[in-house]
Amino acid sequence: MKVFEVTGKGYDLETDATDNRLFWVQAADEKSVRAAVDGCEAEVCEAPSALVVELRDRSRLGRSIDFTLPADLSNLRKALFAFVYPELIIVNPAG
Numbered sequence: 471m472k473v474f475e476v477t478g479k480g481y482d483l484e485t486d487a488t489d490n491r492l493f494w495v496q497a498a499d500e501k502s503v504r505a506a507v508d509g510c511e512a513e514v515c516e517a518p519s520a521l522v523v524e525l526r527d528r529s530r531l532g533r534s535i536d537f538t539l540p541a542d543l544s545n546l547r548k549a550l551f552a553f554v555y556p557e558l559i560i561v562n563p564a565g
Contacts, residue, residue, distance in 0.1 A: 471496050471497065471498060471538075472496070472497060472498070472499065472500070472516060472517075473494055473495070473496050473516070473517040473535065474494070474495045474496075474497060474500065474503045474514055474515065474516055474517060475492065475493075475494065475495075475514070475515050475516075475517050476492075476493045476494075476495050476503065476507060476512050476513070476514050476546070476550070477491055477492050477493075477512060477513045478491035478492075478493070478510070478511070478512050478549070478550045478552075478553040478554075479491070479510075479511040479512065479550075479553040479554050480553055481513070491553055493536040493537060493546065493549065493550075494517065494534070494535050494536050494537075495535070495536065495537045495538070495539060495542075495546065496535045496537070496538045496539070497538070497539035497540075498539070500514065500516060502539055502540070503539060506539055506540075506543050506546060506547065507546070507547070507550060510547060510550035510551055510554060511550070511553070511554050512550050537549075
């Protein structure tokens with residue numbers, strides 16, 4: 471499994487205000503991540519090896535992998551679509 475940086479619409483590296491639009495996604499390959507975010511206006515790049523070690527160890531970043539594919543496909547898409555269509559409210563009928 472590899473780790474990828476996925477950034478949602480509106481992410482800006484220059485400001486901490488959009489850090490909630492950055493997700494760490496673990497998947498078998500980049501092709502599966504790109505397929506998962508297709509239509510979500512997201513950017514994908516493979517995380518550097520050193521950062522992957524930090525994420526897995528929950529070191530200085532204080533967070534770990536956000537989503538693992540294919541198990542978290544639906545949740546990843548929901549998170550990304552929230553930035554594309556912020557006016558929509560996603561309702562969870564079970565909760």
